[in-house]
Amino acid sequence: MTTVVKIGGARAVDPEGALSDVAALVDEGEDVVLTHGGSTAVDETLEELGQDPTYVETPGGVVGRFTDENTMDVFKMVMPGKLNTDLVESLQNLDVNAVGLSGTDGKLLEGKRKSAVRVKEDGKKKIKRGDHSGTIESVNADLLETVLAGGYTPVVSVPVLGKEKEGGYTAVNADADRAGAAIAGALEADLVVLTDVSGIYEDPDDESTKIDSASTPEAFEAVKSAAEGFMTKKVMAAEEALEGGAASVTVASANAETPISSALDGEGTTLEPGVLEDATEVER
Numbered sequence: 001m002t003t004v005v006k007i008g009g010a011r012a013v014d015p016e017g018a019l020s021d022v023a024a025l026v027d028e029g030e031d032v033v034l035t036h037g038g039s040t041a042v043d044e045t046l047e048e049l050g051q052d053p054t055y056v057e058t059p060g061g062v063v064g065r066f067t068d069e070n071t072m073d074v075f076k077m078v079m080p081g082k083l084n085t086d087l088v089e090s091l092q093n094l095d096v097n098a099v100g101l102s103g104t105d106g107k108l109l110e111g112k113r114k115s116a117v118r119v120k121e122d123g124k125k126k127i128k129r130g131d132h133s134g135t136i137e138s139v140n141a142d143l144l145e146t147v148l149a150g151g152y153t154p155v156v157s158v159p160v161l162g163k164e165k166e167g168g169y170t171a172v173n174a175d176a177d178r179a180g181a182a183i184a185g186a187l188e189a190d191l192v193v194l195t196d197v198s199g200i201y202e203d204p205d206d207e208s209t210k211i212d213s214a215s216t217p218e219a220f221e222a223v224k225s226a227a228e229g230f231m232t233k234k235v236m237a238a239e240e241a242l243e244g245g246a247a248s249v250t251v252a253s254a255n256a257e258t259p260i261s262s263a264l265d266g267e268g269t270t271l272e273p274g275v276l277e278d279a280t281e282v283e284r
């Protein structure tokens with residue numbers, strides 16, 4: 001069984017334990033695909049360049065980044081550049097023969113570019129144009145399986161390859177959680193989403209209310225109701241992963257001593273395919 005691990009890009013996330021855990025799993029003969037976020041690093045780089053990051057809220061209440069042309073240039077520099085290279089370097093120092101890939105390599109992650117997005121501003125629905133983002137529609141699983149079969153550990157980053165309406169491709173931004181979900185679905189893998197909290201809480205401000213697992217549609221409705229802020233997208237990604245064929249999804253803390261192994265052993269919040277039966281469709 002392959003494990004897909006998504007390491008969050010929040011400032012409070014320390015990847016060191018996860019990388020050591022990847023090395024331990026690979027040493028035991030397990031196949032691991034690592035994906036990563038990087039919104040904090042992108043925001044910091046934009047600010048260093050004198051630009052303000054732009055976030056928008058969809059009519060459904062989901063907050064996300066608006067990626068204009070300048071922001072896209074920074075994404076290309078930071079995500080498959082510095083962040084991906086740093087992770088590959090760290091894994092090589094742990095004797096893991098890692099290979100850095102972006103979603104544009106070999107059409108690894110492909111979808112349609114969204115040149116405009118629907119947003120809610122001052123209570124009104126509007127169309128904001130000039131966006132460089134996309135929704136992933138296909139994963140080149142053969143490429144990942146070939147890399148894994150060769151004894152390498154893929155480290156995957158956005159951007160993805162966005163198809164333009166008039167033909168051709170453009171590198172576009174995509175949500176890193178949903179990229180991990182697409183990969184896990186394509187590989188029928190377990191997905192571990194590592195973040196700066198220990199799971200999904202019934203009360204977002206109280207860690208003691210962590211939901212351990214959900215395996216029925218009713219339980220999953222409770223998870224979706226509890227998710228707020230950044231966790232909303234992680235729950236959306238979890239549903240997409242399970243719909244795509246993932247074996248399970250666990251949201252857990254990146255800062256545990258052995259975060260991936262602990263998540264696979266039941267730490268965090270684990271969602272299983274049974275949650276999909278008659279489940280309510282999430283707004284995308």
